[in-house]
Amino acid sequence: MKVNVNIRRRAAADEDVRKLNSIIIARLSKIDGIFRGDDVQLQAVFDPGKGESAGTYLSPFLVEGIRGGVSYASRTPGAVKDRGTSDDFIYLELDLESLNYNWFVTVVFPVIVEAFGAYRSTVVTDLDQRDDDFNKIVELCRLEKKDLKSRDGVFRIQSVNYFDDILCKRAFGIGSKEVAARLEEHVYVVREIGDGVFFITSDKPVAGPETLIIDKKIKRLLAGR
Structure with missing residues (x-):
């Protein structure tokens, strides 16, 4: 793999x-x-x-x-x-x-x-999902006039992620400390490093339907729901 x-x-x-x-x-x-x-x-x-x-x-x-x-x-x-x-x-x-x-x-x-x-780092373990996401991201960038592929947002939560404080505020509307607090006890690893938050969603590489399930769960937590 x-x-x-x-x-x-x-x-x-x-x-x-x-x-x-x-x-x-x-x-x-x-x-x-x-x-x-x-x-x-x-x-x-x-x-x-x-x-x-x-x-x-x-x-x-x-x-x-x-x-x-x-x-x-x-x-x-x-x-x-x-x-x-x-x-x-x-x-x-x-x-x-x-x-x-x-x-x-x-x-x-x-x-x-x-x-x-x-400021932004990921480990992508489902390369097929990454490829499927590409055209959707490009279209959203065009519609919203934002750089959602990198500096202005997070389209897909990956198996391993690091987002600095600026990106957290742009993508989620909360700072990296609050991101870490909301993910505590809900992911495999979460901790603050540098000026941001590092987290791993699972103890193994994630692929297939689990990718979308975890993405939805993390985004719900970060939205305070």
Whole structure:
């Protein structure tokens, strides 16, 4: 079974992406158990791109069962806006035949979130549901004129989630502390980290009808019902 990890941070216009990448890779390299060897900082090659984006491919240095890298949004003058198009992100694919899911989501995932300074992060365990959701999200974004795919809302609660305080207020109308309080005793893990809330809906990857059942339950709790 393969699942996807998407960890997003808001780009800042005044950041030097090459220096930022060095900081991010240094932080990630300190996370136990996800890299082969200790020299990822020296060997991982930063690709500055051609102005529109940049990134570092990490798959050759990641342990068996993890593939992915880091991508940075354009910092060209005027490009950085309060939209998902101005997100930096870490993208990972996990192969659960080779990797312990519970270890990754409870131990590694929150550490990556903090190391990256993320505002929104998910582990998507039902890739078919993600694909089914795509056109619905695009249409809602068009109708509501909001960036519901990233900065303005949450269309689908995933198996593993992190939302910062700003996103919680935009998506749910309450701050991250209140989100944590409403989910207490209703999910597998919930705790405040950084400037937001991290929660896992179940002790195992969720797929099929259970995805929709849990999504509905969490949204009802966050709406105070």
